[in-house]
Each structure stands twice: as C-alpha cells, then as structure tokens.
Amino acid sequence: MNITTEPQLQFLSTTQQYYEAFRDALDRIKSSTDTLKPMSTDRKRPLSTSSETPADVGIKRKKHVRTFNEVQSVIDVRKHTFSHWPLKQPTKSQMIASGFFNCNVGDRVICIYCNLICQQFILTDDPSEVHRVLSPDCCFVQSYLLFSTATTPLILNETSNVLSSCEIVPIQACNQKFVEIPKRHATFAKWPKDKALPPVDEIVKAGFFYSGAQTIVSCFYCNGSLQNWEAKDNPTIEHARWFPHCAYIRQLCGDELFQKIQQARRDQKQPHTSSSTQISIPDDNTLSKYVAARLDLPISQHLLHKYRLSIIKRCYENQLRLKLEDFPDDSDLHIACLILQKQIDVIDGKKEKIIIPYKKLQEITDKNMKEQKTLLNTIESLAEPQKSQTQAFNLSPSLNTSMCTVCLTDERRLACMPCGHVATCVPCGHSLRTCPMCRRTIDGFVRVYI
Numbered sequence: 001m002n003i004t005t006e007p008q009l010q011f012l013s014t015t016q017q018y019y020e021a022f023r024d025a026l027d028r029i030k031s032s033t034d035t036l037k038p039m040s041t042d043r044k045r046p047l048s049t050s051s052e053t054p055a056d057v058g059i060k061r062k063k064h065v066r067t068f069n070e071v072q073s074v075i076d077v078r079k080h081t082f083s084h085w086p087l088k089q090p091t092k093s094q095m096i097a098s099g100f101f102n103c104n105v106g107d108r109v110i111c112i113y114c115n116l117i118c119q120q121f122i123l124t125d126d127p128s129e130v131h132r133v134l135s136p137d138c139c140f141v142q143s144y145l146l147f148s149t150a151t152t153p154l155i156l157n158e159t160s161n162v163l164s165s166c167e168i169v170p171i172q173a174c175n176q177k178f179v180e181i182p183k184r185h186a187t188f189a190k191w192p193k194d195k196a197l198p199p200v201d202e203i204v205k206a207g208f209f210y211s212g213a214q215t216i217v218s219c220f221y222c223n224g225s226l227q228n229w230e231a232k233d234n235p236t237i238e239h240a241r242w243f244p245h246c247a248y249i250r251q252l253c254g255d256e257l258f259q260k261i262q263q264a265r266r267d268q269k270q271p272h273t274s275s276s277t278q279i280s281i282p283d284d285n286t287l288s289k290y291v292a293a294r295l296d297l298p299i300s301q302h303l304l305h306k307y308r309l310s311i312i313k314r315c316y317e318n319q320l321r322l323k324l325e326d327f328p329d330d331s332d333l334h335i336a337c338l339i340l341q342k343q344i345d346v347i348d349g350k351k352e353k354i355i356i357p358y359k360k361l362q363e364i365t366d367k368n369m370k371e372q373k374t375l376l377n378t379i380e381s382l383a384e385p386q387k388s389q390t391q392a393f394n395l396s397p398s399l400n401t402s403m404c405t406v407c408l409t410d411e412r413r414l415a416c417m418p419c420g421h422v423a424t425c426v427p428c429g430h431s432l433r434t435c436p437m438c439r440r441t442i443d444g445f446v447r448v449y450i
Helices: 005-021 023-027 072-081 092-097 127-134 139-145 181-190 200-205 235-242 247-268 284-294 298-303 309-323 330-347 357-382 384-393
Strands: 163-170 208-210 217-219 414-417 422-424 444-449
Touching: 072 092, 072 330, 092 127, 127 139, 127 357, 181 200, 181 208, 200 208, 200 235, 235 247, 247 444, 284 309, 298 330, 309 330
Parallel strands: none
Antiparallel strands: 163 444, 208 217, 414 422, 414 444
C-alpha cells in the first residue's frame, strides 16, 4: 500500500500540537497504568473477542494501527464534562466515545483536536458519524473512529427507493473457516444432548458456530463467544447485546432493531450517582465570593500565564453555577479553559461557525445524491447489454423481487461492493466471495433498506 508523506506530516503535526497544548495539564496528572478489563456477567460471559476460539481457528482479522493515543487522564476529563449532559439521545456515552467535549452551553460540544463545534443534535444523530464525516482529517477520528467505515457508494439494483447505511463491512471475518452457513450448522452436530440450545437455524443465522467446548459458541466474524444458553434465548439479540461492535450482527439486525437492543441494555444499567457534596449558591453575590476565592489558588495563578483572567473566571462560574461543585482535578480546569478559549477563537462572533449536524449532513447528502443521479444516468445508458445477461441468470421472474437469490426465503438486505448489486440476505451474503449477479469479487457489504 502506498502511503503519501504530506498527510502523514500533517497528522504528526496535529499530534504534536496536542501534546504541546496539554503539557502543563499532563504534568499535574498523576501517572497511571489503567488497562482495559473484560466485562463479566453472571448469566452469559462474553468469553473472547480477539483471541483464538477453542476450535483453534488460526485466521484473524488485521488490527487497526493507532498512531495517536489519547492519554487516559484526558479521557477522564472528557467524561467529567458530560456529567450534566442535557439530552437522552444521543447519550453522553455516545458523545464521549465520539471524541467530543461538552461546552456546558446547551448541547454544544467541541473536539479540541480539530476544533469542530456542533450543537442542536436530534434523536437520530450518531456523534461518531458526525465527527467522521465533518472532520475526516482529525487525529482522533483517524485513530479511534476509522475502523471499517467508508462513504456509502451508489447501490445498483433493479429495485428503486433503496436506502443504505453508511458502513461498508469488509470481507475480514476472524474465522474464515465458518463464513459459510452449512459449515457453521454442521458444528452443532456435536452439541451436548443434555444442554439446552435455541433453534440451530437461528443461532447459525446469528453468526455463531459451536466451538466444541462445553456450551461455548463463537461468532465467525467478530470472534465473540457466549455460553450458558437457554432454549428461549434469541441468538441475534444476545449477539448484538454483548458484542455491539460486531459489524456482521449490526447488518443482520438493521439500524432500528440494533438501536432498540442497545437502548434496552443502557436502560438496564442504572448509573451510580455521584456522592460528592454540592455547594450551596443562593445568589450571584455568593457565587462571586466563591469564584474570587478560587482565583487565588495556585492552579489559577499558573493558568494566568496562558489564559486571560476573564477566561479562568468564567470557567469557575460555569462550573459552580451549572454543577454546584468544584472541578474534580486541576486538569479539568485547564481543559475547561482550553475549551472556552477555542470556542471564542473559532466562533469569533459568527454563529454559522457552530455546525448543526443534521442540517450539515443533509447538505452533504443532497450534494451526493445529485452526483449519484448523474452517475446512475451514465451507468444506465451503458448497462443495457448487461441487463439481458442479468435476466438470463435469474432462474425465474420471481427472483427480480425482493427475495434473496441464494436461499429464496429471506429478503435481500446486502449490496455487494464494489459492484453494488443487491442480491442476498445478510447471512447468505457473508457466505459468498463473488457477486451472484455479475460474478465480480466481493470486497465488502453494505446493509440496504428496501
């Protein structure tokens, strides 16, 4: 793969600016060696998402190489900024994962690395997608949000009114040996007869194969494993519930069902409320006294070398007025000053600098649709000879409807990339390596909604 040097230099420059901006704050943050720990549960245990399964399958997916690593303490500060997030959707967990910091002005957020400022989110907004689309060169986006996503290509199909998701899922299954449905189905012949199990067809459709050990099943795509099944369990829901990052299960569920599953999971988790003591501020005079006392602190005096007194004062005012508590750490104050300063510099009195995500994305979509219509008209004028070949391939006129061309049972839900043909349901599509319509090699799939 050829790598150009100019974007890389620009990216490294952005990373260097980040460390320069946070040098003073990071000096005050205690060093820690936080590590990610696997989630456990008493009922079902996600056993593995990256290591080899008990079936000893050796094929693994290539890992995304991250060239920018955000310091854990900065991540903690970002979480603190969303302690009083006003919206139920998008959730504060979504906002945190997308790299934004809360500005404490309504639902306004900012990325401190690319200076993208957004406000007026709606229920259907995906903050990570917003960040990816509106600021693709951001160092946080490139290191944390670019996995297997890409711009949605044109979907070529006889069916009109086809909508597609924005994610192309590549042919990169962890367990290539079990991408085909019959092979996954055959593994359950060795399932213990005294152990309960949902219908095999359903568990296979959900992407699982039997590992051969106890009651452990694993996903052919993400390598996630579950055990302790009951006959009434829904494999698709359990898969999406425990492994929401699996691209296969997201395509199988579709956006609406997937979001319902994730919302139900979030609702089951009752967040622990903070036990910190709130400060009583009955009036503005009291607030002014509290702020004046805090301006004499060493951290405030230190920050005066970098920020104006009005910036530091306003950060204290916002924190005490909105949250009724002090900053958890000196680094929280430092980043609060940075966020406020960036807002002043970027907005500069021009409200149009604040992006309204759904409006901006709609503008981009409208522009892309115009380009796609022009491209589609060109393709249709050149594709008349291919239409007769496609019709000859179909076994009967009924296959020109919405039925999968492989199983003839489920509806077509996948577009093959790069050809764009909508030909199969999700499980059948991931079993193929060439398009059933044009025989072109498949590089990935896009979920479509007909």
